[in-house]
Amino acid sequence: MHPLAERVLKGDVRATARLLRAIDDRVEGWSEVLASLHPHTGRAWVLGITGNPGAGKSTLTDQLIAHYRRAGLKVGVIAVDPTSPFTGGAILGDRIRMQRHALDAGVFIRSLATRGKLGGVSRSTADSVAVLDAWGAKIVLVETVGVGQDELDIARLAHATLVVMAPGMGDEVQAIKAGILEIADLFAVNKADRDGADATVRDLEMMIGLGHELTHAGAHSLHHHHQGLDLEAMKLKIAAEEWLPPVVKTVASRAQGVEALAEAIARHRAHLASTEKGERRRIERAREALRVVFEDLLLDEARRRLAGPIEAAAMQVAGHAVDPYSAAVALVARFGQGA
Amino acid sequence: MHPLAERVLKGDVRATARLLRAIDDRVEGWSEVLASLHPHTGRAWVLGITGNPGAGKSTLTDQLIAHYRRAGLKVGVIAVDPTSPFTGGAILGDRIRMQRHALDAGVFIRSLATRGKLGGVSRSTADSVAVLDAWGAKIVLVETVGVGQDELDIARLAHATLVVMAPGMGDEVQAIKAGILEIADLFAVNKADRDGADATVRDLEMMIGLGHELTHAGAHSLHHHHQGLDLEAMKLKIAAEEWLPPVVKTVASRAQGVEALAEAIARHRAHLASTEKGERRRIERAREALRVVFEDLLLDEARRRLAGPIEAAAMQVAGHAVDPYSAAVALVARFGQGA
Numbered sequence: 254m255h256p257l258a259e260r261v262l263k264g265d266v267r268a269t270a271r272l273l274r275a276i277d278d279r280v281e282g283w284s285e286v287l288a289s290l291h292p293h294t295g296r297a298w299v300l301g302i303t304g305n306p307g308a309g310k311s312t313l314t315d316q317l318i319a320h321y322r323r324a325g326l327k328v329g330v331i332a333v334d335p336t337s338p339f340t341g342g343a344i345l346g347d348r349i350r351m352q353r354h355a356l357d358a359g360v361f362i363r364s365l366a367t368r369g370k371l372g373g374v375s376r377s378t379a380d381s382v383a384v385l386d387a388w389g390a391k392i393v394l395v396e397t398v399g400v401g402q403d404e405l406d407i408a409r410l411a412h413a414t415l416v417v418m419a420p421g422m423g424d425e426v427q428a429i430k431a432g433i434l435e436i437a438d439l440f441a442v443n444k445a446d447r448d449g450a451d452a453t454v455r456d457l458e459m460m461i462g463l464g465h466e467l468t469h470a471g472a473h474s475l476h477h478h479h480q481g482l483d484l485e486a487m488k489l490k491i492a493a494e495e496w497l498p499p500v501v502k503t504v505a506s507r508a509q510g511v512e513a514l515a516e517a518i519a520r521h522r523a524h525l526a527s528t529e530k531g532e533r534r535r536i537e538r539a540r541e542a543l544r545v546v547f548e549d550l551l552l553d554e555a556r557r558r559l560a561g562p563i564e565a566a567a568m569q570v571a572g573h574a575v576d577p578y579s580a581a582v583a584l585v586a587r588f589g590q591g592a
Numbered sequence: 593m594h595p596l597a598e599r600v601l602k603g604d605v606r607a608t609a610r611l612l613r614a615i616d617d618r619v620e621g622w623s624e625v626l627a628s629l630h631p632h633t634g635r636a637w638v639l640g641i642t643g644n645p646g647a648g649k650s651t652l653t654d655q656l657i658a659h660y661r662r663a664g665l666k667v668g669v670i671a672v673d674p675t676s677p678f679t680g681g682a683i684l685g686d687r688i689r690m691q692r693h694a695l696d697a698g699v700f701i702r703s704l705a706t707r708g709k710l711g712g713v714s715r716s717t718a719d720s721v722a723v724l725d726a727w728g729a730k731i732v733l734v735e736t737v738g739v740g741q742d743e744l745d746i747a748r749l750a751h752a753t754l755v756v757m758a759p760g761m762g763d764e765v766q767a768i769k770a771g772i773l774e775i776a777d778l779f780a781v782n783k784a785d786r787d788g789a790d791a792t793v794r795d796l797e798m799m800i801g802l803g804h805e806l807t808h809a810g811a812h813s814l815h816h817h818h819q820g821l822d823l824e825a826m827k828l829k830i831a832a833e834e835w836l837p838p839v840v841k842t843v844a845s846r847a848q849g850v851e852a853l854a855e856a857i858a859r860h861r862a863h864l865a866s867t868e869k870g871e872r873r874r875i876e877r878a879r880e881a882l883r884v885v886f887e888d889l890l891l892d893e894a895r896r897r898l899a900g901p902i903e904a905a906a907m908q909v910a911g912h913a914v915d916p917y918s919a920a921v922a923l924v925a926r927f928g929q930g931a
Contacts, residue, residue, distance in 0.1 A: 284917045291915030379916070539910035543902070547920035548891055554924050555890055563882070571878035576630030577718070578623045581886035585893050589927060 255286045261387050262293055264327075266358060269388045273363060276380050287380060290387040297329065297386040298522060299538075301408050301436075302396045304417035309443040312505040313417055314396050318354055319508075320515050321392050328354075329385030329393040330362040333374055333407065361385055375406040375545040382410060383542075408436040409541035412534060413521050415439045415514075418457070420449035434460065437498050438521050441514055445502035457500045496524050555588050562587065594625045600726050601632055603666075605697060608727045612702060615719050626719060629726040636668065636725040637861060638877075640747050640775075641735045643756035648782040651844035652756055653735050657693055658847075659854050660731050668724030668732040669701040672713055672746065700724055714745040714884040721749060722881075747775035748880035751873060752860050754778045754853075757796070759788035773799065776837050777860050780853055784841035796839045835863050894927050901926065 257275075260268030275283045302317075304310050314330065321328045354360040363385070365377050378395060385393050397407050408414045416437040440461075442453050499517045503510030525531035556563070566580040596614075599607030614622045641656075643649050653669065660667045693699040702724070704716050717734060724732050736746050747753045755776040779800075781792050838856045842849030864870035895902070905919040 288915040288917040291917075292912055295912060536906065536910045539916075540903075540906040542916045543906050543909050543919055546916045547894075547902070547923050550920050550924045551890065551894055551927065552887055554928060555886075558928070563886070564879075567875065567879040567882050570882050571875045573631060573634060576627040577878075577881045577885045578627040578630075580882055581889050584886050585889045588890065589893060589897070 254289050255282075258286050258289050258387075261290065261384065262389075264389045266361060266388075269361060269384060272384055273381060276384070277377070287383060290383060294383050294386040297382070297390045297393045299382055299386075299393045299395060299411040299413075300518065301411035301414040302394055302417060303408070303414065303436075305419070308417045308419040309505050310396055310417045313441060313443055313503060313511075313514075314394050315354070316503075316505050316508055316511045317394060317515065318360055320511055322354070322357065322359060326391040327359045327389050328361070329382075329388065329390030330360065331365055331378060331381050331385070331393065331395045332362070333365045333378055333395065333397040361388060361390065375410070375541075376549045378407055379410055379542050379545050405436060406541070406545070409537060410545075412525065412538070413438040413518065415441060415518070417441045417443050418453060419444040420447045420453040438496065439498055439514070439517050440500040441503050441510070442500060443503045443505050445510065446504050446507075450502060454500050454502060461498055461500070496521065496530070555584075559584055559588055593628050594621075597625050597628050597726075600629065600723065601728075603728045605700065605727075608700060608723060611723055612720060615723070616716070626722060629722060633722050633725040636721070636729045636732045638721055638725075638732045638734060638750040638752075639857065640750035640753040641733055641756060642747070642753060642775075644758070647756045647758040648844050649735055649756045652780060652782055652842060652850075652853075653733050654693070655842075655844050655847055655850045656733060656854065657699055659850055661693075661696065661698060665730040666698045666728050667700070668721075668727065668729030669699065670704055670717060670720050670724070670732065670734045671701065672704045672717055672734065672736040700727060700729065714749070714880075715888045717746055718749055718881050718884050744775060745880070745884070748876060749884075751864065751877070752777040752857065754780060754857070756780045756782050757792060758783045759786045759792040777835065778837055778853070778856055779839040780842050780849070781839060782842045782844050784849065785843050785846075789841060793839050793841060800837055800839070835860065835869070894923075898923055898927055 257268050257272055261272055272283070272286060276287065300317075302310055302314055311332070314332075318328050318330060354362065363381055365374065365381065382393055382395065395407060395411060414436045416433060416439070418440065420442060440457055442450055442457065444450070445454075499520075501510055501514045501517050503514055505511070525534060562584060566575070566584060569575045570577050570580055596607050596611055600611055611622070611625060615626065639656075641649055641653055650671070653671075657667050657669060693701065702720055704713065704720065721732055721734065734746060734750060753775045755772060755778070757779065759781060779796050781789055781796065783789070838859075840849055840853045840856050842853055844850070864873060901923060905914070905923060908914045909916050909919055
C-alpha cells in the first residue's frame with residue numbers, strides 16, 4: 254500500500270488533504286491509491302444536505318457538525334458548489350461559517366468548486382467521500398446547492414438526503430418537483446422563527462402524504478385483491494417498509510431543533526438497517542459510484558485515443574462536409590472496435 | 593429526405609415542434625432526420641444570453657425578440673432551465689413573459705427543462721439550435737441561468753455571449769470569475785434605472801480592461817521586442833483583432849437601451865466577420881457540437897452494450913470484492929476492445 258494511503262487510514266489530516274489535492278489535480282497514480290483504500294471504506298454514514306440558496310444549509314451543516322462532535326464522532330464535510338461562475342461568494346461564505354471547526358482535528362471540511370473539472374462534480378464528490386471514509390469519518394455531510402442533475406446524482410451517493418427549506422419563500426413548496434420528493438428522506442424547515450414556518454411545514458407534510466398515497470396506491474389495491482393472503486402480516490410489512498420523510502423545524506442560527514433533526518436522522522438510519530431498503534440503498538450507492546468513475550474514464554480514454562480523428566471530424570463538421578451525428582456515430586464505432 | 597425535415601425547411605411551425613418533441617423523446621430515427629437537416633443549417637446567428645437569476649434576462653430576451661421582429665427577421669428562442677428541481681417556477685415565468693410573441697409565426701420559443709435528460713442540456717440545446725436554424729431562424733437566442741459548467745458549454749455553441757447583470761447585487765461583479773470574462777462578448781447592465789447602475793458599469797469596465805491587459809501583456813511585450821518588424825502594421829492588426837466587450841445599460845421592462853444593445857451585438861458580429869476570430873469561432877462551435885453528440889452516443893452505447901457486465905461489477909463493488917476504479921478500468925478496456 255502507498256505510504257500516503259497508510260497515513261490516511263491512520264487518520265492523518267495532512268496526508269488526507271494531500272491525497273484530496275492529488276485527486277483534484279489528477280496526479281498520476283492517484284486512482285490506484287484511492288483503489289487501495291476501498292476495502293477500508295463503507296463505515297461512514299453519508300448524509301446529503303441540499304436545498305435552495307438562502308435556506309441556511311451551511312449554518313445547519315455547521316450545527317450538525319457540532320452535534321456529532323459532541324457525540325465524539327469524526328466528521329467529514331464536503332461543500333459542493335457547482336454554481337461558481339456567478340455565485341463565487343458561496344464557498345467563501347461556507348468556509349467562514351464553518352471556521353470554528355477548522356482547528357478541530359476531528360473535523361475535515363472540503364470545499365469542492367467543480368466548475369470545469371473533468372468528470373464533473375459527481376466523480377469528485379464520490380472520490381472525496383471515499384477518502385474521508387478511509388480517514389475515519391463516521392459521518393460525512395455532503396452539502397450541495399439545489400441545481401439540477403448534479404443534485405440528484407449526489408443524492409445517489411448518500412445514505413440519506415436532507416432537504417432544507419426556509420419559510421416565506423412563496424411558491425417554494427409548490428415549485429418542488431417529484432424529483433425532490435424521490436430523493437428526500439428528511440426535511441428541515443429552517444429559520445422556523447419566521448412567519449409562515451407552520452404553513453411551510455403543513456404544505457410539505459401534505460405533499461409528502463400525497464406523494465406517499467400515489468406511490469402506495471398499487472400496493473393497497475393489491476392488498477384488497479388478495480383476500481386469501483395474510484392481510485395483517487402484509488399491513489405490518491407495509492408499515493415497516495414505509496418511511497414518511499419527517500419535517501423538522503430548526504433555527505440553525507440559534508441551534509434550535511438540531512437535536513430533534515439529528516434524532517430523525519438516526520431514526521431513518523435505523524429504519525434502513527431494519528428493512529430491505531438499507532441493502533437496496535447500499536447497492537444503489539455502489540452502482541452510482543461505479544457509474545461516475547466508469548463514465549469519466551471512458552470519456553477520458555475516448556478523447557485521448559481518438560484525439561486526431563475527433564479533430565479531423567470537427568473540421569469536416571465545420572466545413573459542412575458531414576453532420577455532427579454521422580461523424581459521432583463513426584467515431585463511436587471506431588472506438589468500440591478497438592481503434 | 594424525411595417528410596418532416598422537408599416541412600421544417602419550409603418553415604412549418606408544427607413540423608418543427610414535432611421534430612423537437614421527437615428529439616426530446618429520443619424517438620427512433622430522430623437523429624437521422626436531424627442529420628439530414630445539417631447541410632441546411634449554419635445561417636442562424638446564435639446569441640447566448642446568461643447571467644444571474646433576477647437580472648432580468650427573460651425580459652431583455654423578450655425585448656430583443658421584439659427588436660429583431662421589427663427588423664423582419666425570424667427569431668428562435670431556447671430558454672434553458674437546468675435548475676428545475678428547486679426553481680420549477682422559472683420556466684413558467686419565461687413563458688408568460690414571452691407570451692405576447694406566441695401568436696407570431698415568425699417566433700419559435702422553446703423551453704428546455706433538461707433535468708434528468710440523457711446527454712444533458714448541452715446536447716438538447718445543440719439539437720434545438722440546429723432545428724431552429726433549419727426552420728429558418730435568422731437569429732437564435734439561447735437564454736440560460738448562470739449555473740456552472742452547462743453555462744460554459746452552451747457559450748461554446750453560440751456565436752456570441754451576452755452576460756446580463758443588475759445593479760445593487762452587492763459583490764456581483766467581484767464574484768464574477770475569469771470563466772465569465774472568457775465567454776462574455778457583451779455585457780448588459782439591466783435595471784439601469786436603479787441605484788448603483790453606474791458603479792456596476794464602472795466595475796465591469798475596469799474588470800474588462802484589467803482582463804484585457806493581462807491577456808495582451810504577451811502580445812505587447814512581443815511588440816516591443818521586435819523593433820525590426822512593421823510596428824504600425826502590427827498595431828493595426830492588434831487593434832483589429834481586439835474586442836473589448838462593451839457594457840450597455842438597459843431597462844428592459846421599459847424597452848430602454850435595447851436598440852443600443854442590438855447595435856453592439858451587430859458590431860460584434862461585424863468584428864467577427866472581419867477578423868480571423870469569426871473563423872476560429874466557427875470551428876470551435878463545430879468542435880463543441882460534435883463533442884456533445886459524440887459523448888452522448890458513446891455513453892449510450894457503452895451502457896447498452898455493457899449493461900450486464902456493469903451490473904455484475906456494481907454487485908462486486910457493493911460487496912467490497914472490487915473497488916469502483918479497478919472495476920471501471922476493466923469495463924473501459926472491455927468496451928474499447930469491441931466487447
